[in-house]
Amino acid sequence: MKPLHQQIRDDIEQQIRSGALKPGDRIPFEHELMAQYGVSRMTVNKALTPLDEAGLIERRKRAGTFVRLPRLDSTVLDIPDIQHEITARGETYRFELLSYTIHKANSDEERELAGDGGKILVLTGLHFASAKPLAFERRLVNLDAVPEAETIDFTRQSPGHWLLGVVPWTHVENQISAMVAEAQTARHLRIDKGGACLVVDRRTWREKARVTTVKQIFDGSAYRLIARFDHG
Structure with missing residues (x-):
């Protein structure tokens, strides 16, 4: 026995x-x-x-x-669609919009995206996988480059998913780093303060026009990025 x-x-x-x-x-x-x-x-x-x-x-x-939620894998060399990745694994996806503001660019980060005084949409939100927060996102969108974004209801879909579907990007820059969760991030992701997080800072262009700047902070126990290279 x-x-x-x-x-x-x-x-x-x-x-x-x-x-x-x-x-x-x-x-x-x-x-x-x-x-x-x-x-x-x-x-x-x-x-x-x-x-x-x-x-x-x-x-x-x-x-x-x-x-435990299955660990999601994503390629570093592309722009992953978090919603697609989660639903492809048979899990339920949800995006929760936390804040939404539109104003003229007034910080160095915003002016770098849209120029001095350019119109900026600033969003924060949470990506959920099977009712568990997977990532916190803060996104800036250049409304001069993507004016239609101002009319979209992002309580119904994530801004990243929408942008990938309607705005063809031509250049992308990814910066990957690690951090420990400070108090607010820990509350958002429902993890312990000091827990491991993976951070993706991304900038995209459509030809010469900057489209978006986004920071995504992932629960490090549930997400990883993989780089694949072909030797031609």
């Missing part, structure tokens, strides 16, 4: 692999598993630790244990 910790581990793993427990679902709290199986906290921890190490679950301080 299997040890109790192995039985608990196998039960949870079977529920995850069968789809009974889906990405983002909460695993019962440790005290609930203790009561359900009649075991000690040490036995429950012994069951959960290998599942965590195998990447099947995610243990969050003060929040509980959840089925």
